[in-house]
Amino acid sequence: MKTETALSLLINGQLHATARTLTVVDPATGQAFAQAPDCSTEQLDLAIQSARHAFPAWRLMGIQNRRLLLQQAASRLSQHTDSLARLLSQEQGKPLKDALAEVSGTVQWLGAQTQMELPELVNEDTQDRRSITRRVPLGVVAALAPWNFPVLLAWWKVFPALLAGNTVVLKPSPMTPLTVLKMGELLADLFPAGVLNVISGGDALGPLLTAHPGIDKISFTGSTQTGRAVMRGAADRLQRLTLELGGNDPAIVLPDVDPQAIAPKLFWAAFYNSGQICIATKRLYIHSSIYEPVAQALADYARTVKLGPGLEADSQLGPIQNRRQYERVLQLIEECKSQGLKLLFQGTAPAQGFFVPITLVDNPPEEARVVSEEAFGPVLPLLRYDSIDEAIERANHSPYGLGATVWGQDTEQAMQVAQRLEAGTVWVNEAQYLNPFAAFAGHKASGLGVEHGLEGFLSYTAPQTLVLKKS
Numbered sequence: 391m392k393t394e395t396a397l398s399l400l401i402n403g404q405l406h407a408t409a410r411t412l413t414v415v416d417p418a419t420g421q422a423f424a425q426a427p428d429c430s431t432e433q434l435d436l437a438i439q440s441a442r443h444a445f446p447a448w449r450l451m452g453i454q455n456r457r458l459l460l461q462q463a464a465s466r467l468s469q470h471t472d473s474l475a476r477l478l479s480q481e482q483g484k485p486l487k488d489a490l491a492e493v494s495g496t497v498q499w500l501g502a503q504t505q506m507e508l509p510e511l512v513n514e515d516t517q518d519r520r521s522i523t524r525r526v527p528l529g530v531v532a533a534l535a536p537w538n539f540p541v542l543l544a545w546w547k548v549f550p551a552l553l554a555g556n557t558v559v560l561k562p563s564p565m566t567p568l569t570v571l572k573m574g575e576l577l578a579d580l581f582p583a584g585v586l587n588v589i590s591g592g593d594a595l596g597p598l599l600t601a602h603p604g605i606d607k608i609s610f611t612g613s614t615q616t617g618r619a620v621m622r623g624a625a626d627r628l629q630r631l632t633l634e635l636g637g638n639d640p641a642i643v644l645p646d647v648d649p650q651a652i653a654p655k656l657f658w659a660a661f662y663n664s665g666q667i668c669i670a671t672k673r674l675y676i677h678s679s680i681y682e683p684v685a686q687a688l689a690d691y692a693r694t695v696k697l698g699p700g701l702e703a704d705s706q707l708g709p710i711q712n713r714r715q716y717e718r719v720l721q722l723i724e725e726c727k728s729q730g731l732k733l734l735f736q737g738t739a740p741a742q743g744f745f746v747p748i749t750l751v752d753n754p755p756e757e758a759r760v761v762s763e764e765a766f767g768p769v770l771p772l773l774r775y776d777s778i779d780e781a782i783e784r785a786n787h788s789p790y791g792l793g794a795t796v797w798g799q800d801t802e803q804a805m806q807v808a809q810r811l812e813a814g815t816v817w818v819n820e821a822q823y824l825n826p827f828a829a830f831a832g833h834k835a836s837g838l839g840v841e842h843g844l845e846g847f848l849s850y851t852a853p854q855t856l857v858l859k860k861s
């Protein structure tokens with residue numbers, strides 16, 4: 391399937407074609423299926439200049455007026471969820487129902503984000519003086535997103551940044567630019583020119599955008615390695631930063647769980663989106679007293695799950711999104727085999743496209759790469775532990791600290807374990823539940839700063855204290 395029309399960049403309220411294009415590959419076939427615009431350096435300059443030019447009036451417009459426009463934007467996007475989901479499924483690979491959940495979930499989330507308010511604090515109010523601290527926008531925000539949830543992770547940044555009074559240049563991943571560009575096109579005439587710019591390009595565009603002197607804040611979601619490069623680049627101009635980076639989330643399964651009941655929940659915590667989730671369970675610690683039954687129930691459940699192209703109705707898991715990651719995950723599995731590690735289960739996968747079979751690894755050592763690195767694919771190490779203290783120590787023994795889960799029927803005990811885990815979000819008896827009003831923050835090498843909640847909203851602002859001497 392080809393995309394119906396060539397997509398364009400959105401710069402200064404106008405749709406722009408480009409001299410060069412990027413090839414977008416369908417991961418279910420491994421074949422090119424569309425072209426996306428490749429933004430030139432002149433077009434990048436123009437996008438940033440127009441965002442700078444639009445900033446003063448947008449800032450002065452006031453939060454209520456901005457809120458109304460953003461609500462209209464969410465409502466307009468909600469009328470196109472089906473066609474956006476098809477495009478997303480094809481470029482990202484995920485099953486259509488999951489693509490629809492991503493697009494509709496994003497639109498609902500954006501609607502909720504528009505309700506946020508900026509606080510104003512009265513520090514002092516006396517006969518002599520009034521001092522308040524309010525929040526002011528930062529200027530031009532560069533928003534950069536990865537390829538695993540291309541729509542959600544990109545637009546999550548845009549609405550709070552705009553609501554707070556900033557203007558935005560949004561750049562999706564070169565692997566998955568289409569749906570985000572399409573959404574930019576749908577909103578092209580809604581905002582004053584330059585307030586929202588959407589650009590796409592190859593690997594060179596990200597560094598050019600983040601290093602541009604016209605950018606005041608970078609909101610980046612991607613790998614820890616790239617996050618470090620972005621942070622180094624931001625040092626010279628002291629650009630504000632939010633970094634949402636990689637994770638290697640542990641799950642601790644306590645001895646009192648019911649293996650049959652828990653297996654599907656553990657499975658989807660690890661394998662939803664074919665494991666390509668920053669907050670997927672990537673290390674599964676199971677108490678030795680129930681290790682065998684939980685492992686068996688997981689393998690039995692895994693056997694029932696169907697891999698296939700996202701647009702085929704019965705597919706439950708799609709391919710890995712791109713060739714580089716596909717080869718990396720396959721290599722990780724090959725390394726397990728060559729090191730003599732036992733595979734508890736390995737499924738089958740379509741031969742065409744970037745499909746990796748579901749793989750469960752039986753109690754590998756902590757030093758094995760499949761444990762110590764973020765796999766970001768459908769391979770999960772099951773790890774046996776004897777005491778809860780030991781499980782907590784091993785779970786925390788990671789440079790990452792994004793999320794974690796604890797599973798147990800004694801919820802008091804599970805909550806005690808949760809509080810000892812070094813992670814920005816810890817779930818008990820569920821996984822990956824997020825809320826627009828709850829802070830999401832990576833600890834350790836999983837990030838810097840916060841997205842969502844009041845703290846996330848405030849990260850698109852700076853405090854400004856105004857002091858009035860009354861007499």
Ligand code: NAD
Nearest residue numbers: 535536537562563596597612613616619634635636637668
């Ligand atoms: P990536 O770091 O390769 O790319 C992310 C974005 O940054 C893309 O838009 C890319 O074009 C751009 N980019 C690449 N190099 C750049 C540079 N030097 N300077 C500026 N921009 C640059 O990440 P990816 O491979 O697309 O995504 C997978 C990673 O993202 C995984 O590690 C995953 O855990 C992480 N992730 C984190 C979260 C979170 O919220 N913490 C969410 C999803 C994914």
